[in-house]
Amino acid sequence: xxxxxxDFPNFDKYVFGLQWHGFGVRWYALAYVxxxxxxxxxxIKLARREALWGARSPVMSRDQVDDLxxxxxxxVIVGGRVGSxxxxxxxxxxxxxxxxxxxxxxxxxxxxxxxxxxxxxxxFARVNKLPIFRVSDLVSPCVPIGLFFGRIANFINGELWGxxxxxxxxxxxxxxxxxxxxxxQLYEALLEGVLLFIILRLATHKWGQLKRAGxxxxxxxxxxxLFRILVEFxxxxxxxxxxxxxxxxxxxxxxxxxxxIGVWLFVKAQxxxxxxxxQPAPAAPVKAAAKPAAKTAVKTAAKPAAKxxxxxxxxxxxxxxxxxxx
Numbered sequence: 001x002x003x004x005x006x007d008f009p010n011f012d013k014y015v016f017g018l019q020w021h022g023f024g025v026r027w028y029a030l031a032y033v034x035x036x037x038x039x040x041x042x043x044i045k046l047a048r049r050e051a052l053w054g055a056r057s058p059v060m061s062r063d064q065v066d067d068l069x070x071x072x073x074x075x076v077i078v079g080g081r082v083g084s085x086x087x088x089x090x091x092x093x094x095x096x097x098x099x100x101x102x103x104x105x106x107x108x109x110x111x112x113x114x115x116x117x118x119x120x121x122x123x124f125a126r127v128n129k130l131p132i133f134r135v136s137d138l139v140s141p142c143v144p145i146g147l148f149f150g151r152i153a154n155f156i157n158g159e160l161w162g163x164x165x166x167x168x169x170x171x172x173x174x175x176x177x178x179x180x181x182x183x184x185q186l187y188e189a190l191l192e193g194v195l196l197f198i199i200l201r202l203a204t205h206k207w208g209q210l211k212r213a214g215x216x217x218x219x220x221x222x223x224x225x226l227f228r229i230l231v232e233f234x235x236x237x238x239x240x241x242x243x244x245x246x247x248x249x250x251x252x253x254x255x256x257x258x259x260x261i262g263v264w265l266f267v268k269a270q271x272x273x274x275x276x277x278x279q280p281a282p283a284a285p286v287k288a289a290a291k292p293a294a295k296t297a298v299k300t301a302a303k304p305a306a307k308x309x310x311x312x313x314x315x316x317x318x319x320x321x322x323x324x325x326x
Contacts, residue, residue: 005167005168005169005170005171005172005180006169006170006171006172006180007171007172008158008171008172008173010158011027011156011157011158013026013027013028013156013157014026014027015027015030027153027156027157028150028153028154028156028157030153031146031149031150031152031153032076032146032149032150034149035145035146035147035148035149035150036069036072036073036076036146038145039069039142039143039145039146040065040066040069040142042141042142042145043065043068043069043138043139043142044062044065046059046138046141046142046204046210047059047060047062047065047138052204052205052208052210052211053210053211054208054210054211055211056134056210056211056213059134059138060128060130060134060135060138064128064130065138067124067128068121068124068135068138068139071120071121071123071124072117072120072121072139074116074120075113075116075117075118075119075120075121076113076116076117076146077103077113077116078116079109079112079113079114079115079116079117079119080108080109080110080112080113080116081100081101081103081107081108081109081112082100082112082116083108083109083110083111083112083113083115083116084107084108084109084112085099085100085107086109086112087109087111087112087250087254088107088109088238088241088250089107091240108150110147110150110228111254111255111258114258117139118136121135121136121139131213133213133214133217134213136214136216136217137210137213137214137215137216137217140200140216140217140219140220140221141197141200141201141203141204141216141220143220143224144192144193144194144196144197144200144220145193145197147188147189147192147193147196147224148189148192148193148194148197149193151185151186151188151189151192151193152185152186152189154185154188155183155185155186155189158173159185160184160185160235160236161173161181161182161183161184161185161235161236162181162182162183162184162187162231162234162235162236163181163182163234163235163236164179164180164181164182165179165180165181165182165234166179166180167180167182169183170182170183171183181236182234182235184231184234184235184236187231187234188227188228188231191227191230191231192224192227192228192231195227196220196223196224196227199219199223200216200219200220200223203215203216203219204216209269211273212269212270212272212273213269213272214265214266214268214269215265215266215269215270217262217265218261218262218263218264218265218266218267218268218269219262219266220262221258221259221261221262221265222258222259222262222263222266223262224255224258224262225255225256225258225259225262226259228251228252228255229251229252229255229256229259231251232249232251232252232255235249235251237249237250238250
């Protein structure tokens with residue numbers, strides 16, 4: 001089976017090899033641009049479909065969506081870079097802290113980016129006086145788009161490989177290593193990108209989950225963390241982090257709280273929806289019944305008759321004057 005494995009083609013890190021003295025557009029940067037732009041377009045489409053949101057619509061205006069993308073972009077870049085240094089390269093952060101600003105050298109953490117985006121959404125919701133789940137439920141279905149392009153860029157860059165494998169779709173990446181490795185970047189592109197996008201698409205367009213505050217956010221968090229944990233079993237541990245307790249990887253440790261929070265949010269949203277449906281509608285005020293018209297007419301007609309009957313007939317007084325005798 002190993003003989004069917006493929007040699008990694010060693011792609012050029014610059015788009016179509018176009019660069020000048022180290023300056024050019026890298027595939028990784030292009031992946032970020034594509035993910036943000038397509039995610040922006042998709043968010044606008046979701047915000048316009050008021051029927052998907054039920055009583056929660058209107059979600060936000062087009063101008064607000066445009067502003068939100070800027071907040072999200074800053075959160076992704078700053079959070080991703082800081083998270084990469086804090087979670088995976090702590091020693092370098094203390095020794096050469098200025099490395100954190102050299103984003104062109106690579107090194108971005110999804111979990112750090114998620115923290116950055118969460119902070120950005122909280123600030124955006126506060127400034128625009130919007131419920132936080134209205135913002136996060138709009139952003140969550142768009143994230144798998146960026147994850148897909150990001151993992152494809154990881155594959156092109158030849159980074160974040162998996163452990164050794166005997167499967168026929170493994171790749172030889174080192175001439176000194178006789179065994180191929182898992183293309184874990186492609187696994188993540190399919191699971192965290194394609195499959196998670198399909199699940200969230202069904203949740204938003206078929207299962208009516210956008211009508212329940214926090215449901216789509218919880219489903220995204222649970223889905224991503226579950227897929228990430230599964231891939232971590234075949235993904236090679238990060239350098240210097242291969243002896244963590246219980247055989248866990250840093251990706252697993254960071255994803256487990258996400259899984260718990262995601263499940264809790266999704267279940268909570270379903271329970272709140274059930275309570276809302278179970279509450280009876282307020283009863284309309286009862287109007288006093290009108291008296292039957294026939295009885296009223298009879299009583300009205302009877303009153304004069306009774307009065308006439310009760311009044312005694314008065315006789316005309318007789319004349320007291322006598323006629324003269326003849």
